Amino acid sequence: MPMAFAPEHDVPIPYMQRTRDYYLRLGFAPYRWAHFADVPFTPLARLLAESRLALITTAAPYQPGVGDQGPRAPYNAAAKFYTVYSDTTDRIPDVRIAHVGYDRVHTTAEDPNTWFPLAALQQAVKRGRLGGVTARFHGAPTNRSQRVTMEQDAPELLRRCREDGADAVLLVPN
Amino acid sequence: VCHQTVSLVARHLEAGGLPTVIMGCAKDIVEYCGVPRFLFSDFPLGNAAGRPFDAESQALTLELALRVLEAAPAARTTVQSPLRWRADTAWKLDFSNLDRMTPEQIAERRREFDEIKAVAKAKREQA
Numbered sequence: 001m002p003m004a005f006a007p008e009h010d011v012p013i014p015y016m017q018r019t020r021d022y023y024l025r026l027g028f029a030p031y032r033w034a035h036f037a038d039v040p041f042t043p044l045a046r047l048l049a050e051s052r053l054a055l056i057t058t059a060a061p062y063q064p065g066v067g068d069q070g071p072r073a074p075y076n077a078a079a080k081f082y083t084v085y086s087d088t089t090d091r092i093p094d095v096r097i098a099h100v101g102y103d104r105v106h107t108t109a110e111d112p113n114t115w116f117p118l119a120a121l122q123q124a125v126k127r128g129r130l131g132g133v134t135a136r137f138h139g140a141p142t143n144r145s146q147r148v149t150m151e152q153d154a155p156e157l158l159r160r161c162r163e164d165g166a167d168a169v170l171l172v173p174n
Numbered sequence: 175v176c177h178q179t180v181s182l183v184a185r186h187l188e189a190g191g192l193p194t195v196i197m198g199c200a201k202d203i204v205e206y207c208g209v210p211r212f213l214f215s216d217f218p219l220g221n222a223a224g225r226p227f228d229a230e231s232q233a234l235t236l237e238l239a240l241r242v243l244e245a246a247p248a249a250r251t252t253v254q255s256p257l258r259w260r261a262d263t264a265w266k267l268d269f270s271n272l273d274r275m276t277p278e279q280i281a282e283r284r285r286e287f288d289e290i291k292a293v294a295k296a297k298r299e300q301a
Contacts, residue, residue: 010263012201012216015177022270026284034178039208039249040189048244056183058176075286077293082301100176102220106265111226117197120223120236129240142179149179154186161192168193168243171184172222173176173200 034146044168048130054166055137056157058173059095059116061085069098071110084156085139092118093137097174100142115174134164140171176200176219181207195243197222197235201252211246213239215255218265224257231257 020030044051062069066078079099087093095116097109113119118137124130138160143149161169177200184194188210195211198204199219204212215222215235224232235255242253259265268274275283 007263009266011266012214013266013269014202015200015269016202016206018270021272025272025280026287033203034182034207036185036208039210040185041210041249042188042191042193044193044244048240056180058179075290077290078297080294080297082298097220103218103265103269105268106218106259107220108226109220113229113232114221114223114226117223117232117236120229120232123233124236124240129237140179140183142176144175146178146182149182150186153179154183157183158187158190158192161187162190166192168195169184169187170239170243171180171194171196173180173196173198174220174222 031144046167048168049128050131051167052132052134052165053121053130054134054161054164054169055089055116055118055121056140056161056169056171057095057116057137058100058140058142059097059112060099060139061087062094062096069096071108072104073098073109074104075099075101080141081139082141082143084141084153084160086136086160087139089118089133089135089137092116095139100174102174115172117170117172121170131167134161134166136160136164142173177203178207181209184209193243195239195246197239201254205250205252208250210249210251211242212252213242213255214252215257217257217259219269221259225259 060081067076069079076098097115121133177198181204187194197213199217199222201214224235
């Protein structure tokens, strides 16, 4: 009896290779992805049940007047943002992902909980699993320029997380 | 580039003394960049926090990320969620796959890309 191996394509999608081939065919130079040999590491200072977590998202606040940002919306560059923003975690905000390249064939972007887990975080706090969520969440602009991300946005996000008294940070890309 | 952006940010936060964990769907981009802790869901991009309208999957995804945050023994810890998007794995073949596009579709994509770039450029300059 043959062994039941999984199909060969059943691996994490090779996004770097896919997009490299794709943009080459479209006539663009290959993108050089960020790559580091060394990775920093900071252990948690206290138990999670005593820690306050900050949430960083790449989702954008809904902006009236700049076109469709709803479920199934085509890629909407007009809804992009270019500076770090922050908003309260007292209520669930209206943040969308029409401005980024999520999988539009297999995802409709109807349920914000799939990209913005604030409700789940609040549940974890209620259960006592997590000490708390910081008073604000923060939005990170997705920029093809790695220099802008590293020199402007990342330091600004660190500053804001510290200001909010975060003990740890959860980051959710799209 | 969303996954690259948060990877770069996570590295900066961690170097600045804040422990981080990323929830994401693009394994290669995050690991190539190199991050401290990563909960990988093998789902289409846009579902890093769990399956749509499935509170249980969203709660499990968060719980796994929290466990990675508290238990990772060293940098570059990746844990893959046991959840599957669906039984049929053919969806993985679709994303930006040239083998599945006609020359006309590729030309159309090029036009769309130029349009998107022009809009983004105007918006960036305005910002």
